[in-house]
Amino acid sequence: MPLGEFELIEHYFRQPAESMRIQRGDAPLGIGDDAAVLEVPEGTQLVAALDTLVEGRHFPRGTPPESLGHRALAVNLSDLAAMGADPAWFLLSLATPAAEPTFLEGLARGLFALANQHGIALVGGDTTAGPLTVSVQVLGLVPRGAALRRSGANAGDLLFVSGTPGDAAAGLKIELGAGNDMSIAAEQRAYLRNRFLFPEARVALGRILRGVASACIDVSDGLAADAGKLATASGCGARIEVAQLPLSEALCAALGRDNAQRAALCGGDDYELCFTVPPSRVDAMRAQMTNVKCRVTCIGVLDATRALRVFDNDRELKVDTRGYDHFAQTR
Ligand code: ADP
Ligand code: MG
Numbered sequence: 594m595p596l597g598e599f600e601l602i603e604h605y606f607r608q609p610a611e612s613m614r615i616q617r618g619d620a621p622l623g624i625g626d627d628a629a630v631l632e633v634p635e636g637t638q639l640v641a642a643l644d645t646l647v648e649g650r651h652f653p654r655g656t657p658p659e660s661l662g663h664r665a666l667a668v669n670l671s672d673l674a675a676m677g678a679d680p681a682w683f684l685l686s687l688a689t690p691a692a693e694p695t696f697l698e699g700l701a702r703g704l705f706a707l708a709n710q711h712g713i714a715l716v717g718g719d720t721t722a723g724p725l726t727v728s729v730q731v732l733g734l735v736p737r738g739a740a741l742r743r744s745g746a747n748a749g750d751l752l753f754v755s756g757t758p759g760d761a762a763a764g765l766k767i768e769l770g771a772g773n774d775m776s777i778a779a780e781q782r783a784y785l786r787n788r789f790l791f792p793e794a795r796v797a798l799g800r801i802l803r804g805v806a807s808a809c810i811d812v813s814d815g816l817a818a819d820a821g822k823l824a825t826a827s828g829c830g831a832r833i834e835v836a837q838l839p840l841s842e843a844l845c846a847a848l849g850r851d852n853a854q855r856a857a858l859c860g861g862d863d864y865e866l867c868f869t870v871p872p873s874r875v876d877a878m879r880a881q882m883t884n885v886k887c888r889v890t891c892i893g894v895l896d897a898t899r900a901l902r903v904f905d906n907d908r909e910l911k912v913d914t915r916g917y918d919h920f921a922q923t924r
Contacts, residue, residue: 596692598720605701606685610715617714620682629716631682633734640733640740642672648725653769658696660790661727662703668813669731670711670794671864675811677741677803678733680713680796686730688723700727711796739803741868746808746827750869752893755795757841758816759853762860764789772847781843792864797885802868805878809868817858817914820867820893821901827869830898833858835905839890858903858912869895 596604607624610616616623622630633639646652646665666683673680685704689696708715713731764785766772772782795811802809810823817833824831835854844853865887870878875891882889903912 596694601692601697602718602720605697606715606718606720609701609705617681617712620714620716623714623716624718629682629684631716631732636737637734638737638740640673640676640678640735641730642669642676642733643728643730644668644672645726645728653765656768657790658699659703662700662705663707663791664703665727665729666704666707666713666731667792667794668864669729670707670713670796671792671811671813671866673731673733674794674796674799675741675809675866676733676735677739677799677806677809678735679800680711680731680733682714682716682732683708684730685715685718686720686726686728687718688721688726690722690725711794735803741799741802741806741809743808743810743823743826744828745806746823746829746869746895747871748829748895748897750807750871750895751875751891752820752831752833752867752869752895753889754812754816754820754839754865754867754892755798755887755889756793756863756865757839757844757857758812758863758865759838759844759848759855759857759860760785760788760841761792761862761864762789762856763844763847765862775847777843777846781846784841784843785847789862792862793887794864795866795887798866798887798889801878801881801885802866805874805881806868806870809866812863812865812867813861815859815861815914816863816865816867816892817901817903817912821914823867823869824895824901825899827895828899829895830900830902831893831895832898833893833901833903835903835910837890837892839888839892855912 619632812819838857903910
């Protein structure tokens with residue numbers, strides 16, 4: 594017999610939340626009442642973000658459910674990371690055409706594996722029938738006044754990016770079946786595909802940057818576009834050096850150097866952090882990086898031009914810095 598709405602919530606979302614030890618002492622009332630009640634510690638501020646994944650728009654039909662559960666939370670954790678916030682709680686809104694057990698199990702597995710890793714607790718949500726859509730709202734905490742913003746950078750600050758941007762765009766290509774012409778090893782193919790299906794939110798890095806970065810943004814629409822947003826919000830311009838872009842071996846093998854650079858600048862779905870650090874604080878940042886797994890690379894500098902420009906040595910490159918716009922065709 595198909596599960597009803599209440600059994601579905603109980604079985605896939607309430608019980609796992611309890612059995613997988615991610616309740617927190619600061620959520621006296623979680624799933625089951627009309628709303629959750631949460632304790633916000635004195636001296637901290639609540640940081641809230643919400644991102645929605647729609648089938649056919651943010652992920653292809655046939656995406657493994659475990660990846661969908663992971664990504665729905667990861668893209669939101671990435672927004673908290675960009676603010677320097679500590680993840681605390683999340684809510685899940687799920688619309689699905691049918692209560693299909695294999696799908697729901699996979700989704701819950703992906704979701705709770707990542708939630709556990711970051712100590713974030715599911716405290717509520719909504720479940721409806723409809724075209725497959727997963728929305729997550731995350732709530733995080735920062736010491737009062739310490740949240741990172743896009744707007745704090747100054748000309749002369751160095752521009753950094755975490756990880757190896759561009760991998761996810763190549764991974765999506767592979768996932769869509771368009772990567773058959775890539776003459777790469779099976780492990781490299783799997784690595785790139787994984788970078789799209791299971792992005793890592795840079796939460797630990799964001800926490801460290803709280804004390805050292807002047808501005809921060811997470812890269813979801815493409816590095817050039819998002820670096821441009823940071824620069825604009827800060828009233829600056831920026832210069833990116835393509836020769837300094839951290840490209841993974843797999844990406845270069847899959848696309849060749851030029852297209853790898855293009856993917857790193859313009860591909861989406863990276864969920865890396867792009868941030869600025871005043872030169873005087875770079876050593877302090879490096880000293881704290883020993884506790885963080887990902888690497889960070891200086892890719893340029895903020896300037897007073899008000900434009901984002903990309904250089905290959907002294908030659909300026911034409912790069913699409915607009916990023917992804919859902920309504921671009923309808924304007
Ligand atoms: P209401 O009708 O009052 O909005 P619901 O029947 O939608 O309540 O939900 C009952 C409880 O289950 C609420 O606590 C709600 O937060 C929780 N809930 C519903 N769907 C989900 C979900 N997908 N994940 C987690 N909690 C959920
Ligand atoms: Mg409801």
